[in-house]
Amino acid sequence: MKITIYNLYKALKSKRALVILAGLFHMFSLSAQTPRKDSGANGSNPAQPVMLGFRVPEEFWSREFNVFENGKYIKQTLKKYRGKPLILDFWATWCSSCITKFPKVDQFRQIYGDRMNFILVNSFDTDTEKIATILTDEGAGGQPTKTASIVNDEYLKQLFPHQSVPIYIWLDEYGRLQASSTANFLNDYQIHAMVERSKGGKQ
Incomplete structure (x- = not known):
């Protein structure tokens, strides 16, 4: 028992x-399975800044952006810019010195054609009507700029942190960060040098 x-x-x-x-x-x-508020599992984890000499993440090319081009807003990726040097021109509607540089960027686009890519990026403004007005009327000395602009951006500013504009981000043909510069560095000599390096560059 x-x-x-x-x-x-x-x-x-x-x-x-x-x-x-x-x-x-x-x-x-x-x-x-339940993410902490600071874990980033909800998809809000900020992108890590790209260090000098390192490549942008693959998401840089595949992510869809809101782009103003040819007088209208469209959704598109940056895939068409891949494989050639690319300059990102960060600007804002309240930055008059940014806007006065648009004709300079348009001129370089005309000179270098498909050997060099340029795109404007607005990470500060949310008023898409105001942005469209500047890009089509006030920009380029009263002439519409011919360069496409990413708008309502958050992602690219996380990759390339900055507080003031204009700022120019220089990526080589492999998507490696070569420089982050002010407007003074944006000149024919520097662009020509980058285009020439890309011809015989090694991955």
């Missing part, structure tokens, strides 16, 4: 232990 009671006690104790273990396992499973 004593042996039976003891065996029953052991069995109950064992079942209780299993229930506790099962409960703990379930609790940790839920904990592992």
